[in-house]
Amino acid sequence: MNSMIKTLFLSSALLCKFASLAATPTDIGNSINLDNYRQDVKTLASDEFEGRAPLSVGETKTVAYLVEQFREMGLQPAFGDSYIQPVPLAKITASQDMSLSVGDTTFTNGEDFVARTERITEQLTLDNEVVFVGYGINAPEYHWNDYAGVDVKGKTVIVLVNDPGFTSGDKSFFNGQAMTYYGRWTYKYEEAARQGAKAVFIVHETMAAGYGWGVVKAGGTTAKYTLVDNNNNLSKVGVMGWLTLRAAEKMLAASGLDYRQLKTQAGKPGFTAIGLQQRAKLTLRNTIEHKASQNVAAILPGSEAQDEWVALHAHWDGLGKGTENGQQVILNGAVDNASGVAGVLELARVFKQKAKATPFKRTLMFGAFTAEETGLIGAEHFAKHPPVPAKDIVAFLNIDGMNVNDATPYTLQYGENVSELEDYVARGAKSQGRFVKPDPRPQNGLFFRSDHFAAARQGIPSYLFMSLGDTDPQFIASRYHKSGDDYFDSWSLGGVVQDLDLIGQIMAELANNGDWPGWKADSSFKEARIASGRGNSSTED
Numbered sequence: 001m002n003s004m005i006k007t008l009f010l011s012s013a014l015l016c017k018f019a020s021l022a023a024t025p026t027d028i029g030n031s032i033n034l035d036n037y038r039q040d041v042k043t044l045a046s047d048e049f050e051g052r053a054p055l056s057v058g059e060t061k062t063v064a065y066l067v068e069q070f071r072e073m074g075l076q077p078a079f080g081d082s083y084i085q086p087v088p089l090a091k092i093t094a095s096q097d098m099s100l101s102v103g104d105t106t107f108t109n110g111e112d113f114v115a116r117t118e119r120i121t122e123q124l125t126l127d128n129e130v131v132f133v134g135y136g137i138n139a140p141e142y143h144w145n146d147y148a149g150v151d152v153k154g155k156t157v158i159v160l161v162n163d164p165g166f167t168s169g170d171k172s173f174f175n176g177q178a179m180t181y182y183g184r185w186t187y188k189y190e191e192a193a194r195q196g197a198k199a200v201f202i203v204h205e206t207m208a209a210g211y212g213w214g215v216v217k218a219g220g221t222t223a224k225y226t227l228v229d230n231n232n233n234l235s236k237v238g239v240m241g242w243l244t245l246r247a248a249e250k251m252l253a254a255s256g257l258d259y260r261q262l263k264t265q266a267g268k269p270g271f272t273a274i275g276l277q278q279r280a281k282l283t284l285r286n287t288i289e290h291k292a293s294q295n296v297a298a299i300l301p302g303s304e305a306q307d308e309w310v311a312l313h314a315h316w317d318g319l320g321k322g323t324e325n326g327q328q329v330i331l332n333g334a335v336d337n338a339s340g341v342a343g344v345l346e347l348a349r350v351f352k353q354k355a356k357a358t359p360f361k362r363t364l365m366f367g368a369f370t371a372e373e374t375g376l377i378g379a380e381h382f383a384k385h386p387p388v389p390a391k392d393i394v395a396f397l398n399i400d401g402m403n404v405n406d407a408t409p410y411t412l413q414y415g416e417n418v419s420e421l422e423d424y425v426a427r428g429a430k431s432q433g434r435f436v437k438p439d440p441r442p443q444n445g446l447f448f449r450s451d452h453f454a455a456a457r458q459g460i461p462s463y464l465f466m467s468l469g470d471t472d473p474q475f476i477a478s479r480y481h482k483s484g485d486d487y488f489d490s491w492s493l494g495g496v497v498q499d500l501d502l503i504g505q506i507m508a509e510l511a512n513n514g515d516w517p518g519w520k521a522d523s524s525f526k527e528a529r530i531a532s533g534r535g536n537s538s539t540e541d
């Protein structure tokens, strides 16, 4: 495999019109030691690590293992004199004996709705008016505001999942079938909070959400971790809820409204919010525990620009233990994401060796953060409290679920025309004789669902390298987030070699070229980058 990749490089280098590529190392793939890689995955995904749930014994073992690896490599701590950044978490467990009533109708927890809060409060009571606000989107760049002309302060809002482009099939309307961030549930809660609403219930529809009610129910009725800000999260919306489609239809019908009709209207410009003329009543009771989880990172300090960092990262956490068919199981998370963490570790070893011969100008960071599965929490904490200012982080490359099978003639890309890192990937892939393949499931909004997104929100140009079973047709259905996500000796790891080679090339290039890749489209990422004090790209500085 190594030699094949080398041959591809040589032949494509001749055709390559980008002079800068000739200066970048092309032997990273050849330096990757797959024995190390296998050992890392095997260890992290072993039963002994108990599925690597945050705050469990699995965390203690995982963090100890990562620190030991970085120390052995001779890398320096990323957080002052420590490899560890504490991440303050609150574990909120909501009592499940609640019910929601709207007007005369009572809805059953778990069957009709789910509700939780991220406010640090033991009790939260709703008794307020209900307003249907369509998609609950305020998007100036699309000239769209579902909250125009309506005051939702202190009220409960009902919103549709996804964005109006999804059902229209019109590529020029929002982003057509591809989900914009306005379609994500996280956005719905954030916007409602900005509008002053007290509670949000998102209407669940499987196609538009990208997952079934079972996923919503599991996520909404179990204990949740959240970061705690200095205002006990009181600026977040009070109640974060979902309704089944059937419950939403019933609720609206009781006010003489037809769900289908409203949904059609809400998908067209000029829609205005409608009050249900009913009150919602609900009481949430929480048990709250405060604990700290841990991000782990090491650096290879640059020889010239030590305070300019190029970051590579993979989340170390998994889902811990679960139940399948009434049996206790360990969700070892071998592909998701021991495979990514092992990739970070192996590239760290490769770069440490290479730096001995020729140091890299910028500092390289190799990180593994906590609590991605519970809401990109470790990455959010890192991005809000980085060891160097966010504006000095050149790029944040995120690996989530590597291709542990054979090499592919393509690399998958999530999002399109998002950042200039896409140009680096395109060039790197081309030098390997590969092409860039767009996300086959753009409607699922995967760009918003891994740690690089938390970095992007702080303006740091970021990129997601994710295969996650792309080469294994059984993976999503039978292994993803299940006990079947185990390590197998039969993995060929051809995909790992070519992807680490690609990622390594990009890191090496960014480590030496002085470039500040920017955001492509006008977006809140671009605004955040400029607000952080960094012009959007080298060409605009």
Ligand SMILES: [Zn+2]
Pocket (backbone or CB within 6 Å): 315, 336, 337, 372, 400, 401
């Ligand atoms: Zn993952």
